[in-house]
Amino acid sequence: PAALAVAAVDLGATSGRVMLGVIEGGRIELVPAHRFENHLRDVDGHLSWDIDALWAEVQQGLRAAHAGAVERGLAGLSSIGIDSWAVDYGVVGPDAPGESDSPEPGSGEILGEVIAYRDHRTDGVADSFAEQLSRERQYELTGIAQQPFNTLYQLLADDRTPSLPVGSTLLMVPDLLGYLLTGQRRTEVTNASSTGMLSVAEHDWSEEILTAAGVDRNLLAPLIEPGERLGTVRPQLARELGIGEVPVVAVGSHDTASAVLAVPAPQDAFPIAYISSGTWSLIGLELPSAVPSSAALEAGFTSEGGIDGTFRFLKNVAGMWLVSESIRQWEEGGARVDLGDLLAAAALMPANRFRIDPTDPAFLAPGRMADRVTLAARPLEGEDERPRTPAQLVRCILESLAETYRDELHTACRLARLPLPERLHVVGGGSQNALLNQLTADALGLEVVAGPVEATALGNVALQARSLGAAPPQEGSLRDLVRTSVQLETFSPSSTPAPPASA
């Protein structure tokens, strides 16, 4: 079969990219078409995303991906898929009347800012909502951990919703971009799952939660399954971009869903243990069903809806965010920091001096992170010691992460009543951190398989490939497609691990 080209739009909290994915001969080749920065900014006292800037970058990226396909002798893009971080949303107003006076799809205005999940507006909201609908009942209905930033709690803290015009729709970030491309208003289910408003049993918005929260169901869009076609690029936009009326496919639009689809485990591996390592470290298991037990609620685990009816039973652990935010502080103070040099220096620091708890919600908000980590660091020996250099601080963060991974993976297996798997896959940008991979292998006494770095984009492309009929229908075979396309690195444990804290 002939080669196909698709575009994967993949937005992260600190950077975004549009990748050209070429599917040919049972392999995927990923070619970066456009990379750009993304950052939080303060608008009227709220941490917000610059959605207009992101939309401009996405359009530029699609032009570049199309040009890349044409350069390779291909006809252009066969489809487009979009993923980003979860839980954040924008609101689109009603479509305006077009030439024939009927509403013109895609003409609705984005009303107000897209406020970011690290903003303080949700402080205390989950607790007060628990008085309306108990934490246990919410968990039973959704399987979703009650993180302060869940869309449900953001909506409850949103003072703009009462005054929205009739016909307004809440759309998650990837769906919002999908709307701008196609004019279609839908919510992709992996992202809907992250809202805390989706009923696992009904596979639809939970009336019980919406009623308890006073959320108007008309504000929510109908769902769309990953793999389904959302629509095609609006004719006028297609002309402007010079890319044709390309289909937009709903992928696992929650980045972690796409990343876990690209975990390069063999078909018969069960359970699959992974860390999707980026701004967050999402550590857990892929399972055929949710684990909504009270023990799982207690342990802070979530069962996020995945692709093909799978669940990601995982825990959110602050990951490279701790390092990148610390670096931001040092750089604001005038230092120039190279991550590679810093990790090399951390590798030479004495081991096991300090620990922090990377699951502590105190690390959620941005700002002065190096100071906050230093204050939180407790010495394993000696009373008043604190990390004194950036290298010591980073060593403390990485060792703490590795130990947390060990504890949380043991907890996941205990809660799911499964034995510890033979290996742990680490995918995403953080999988390039060799020191952390080795510390993790040592802490767990397990083989760590690192890669692919671009798991999210690969998962995005793989699902588009299937949707185009260019890959077999089963999930496992998409993993085969990924595995034949990438280089992996294995880290073996070099010492006998200490027992997990929970044992």
Ligand code: LFR
């Ligand atoms: C990772 C991620 C996590 C989600 C967090 C907030 O990028 O999507 O899965 O818990 O960001 O949306």
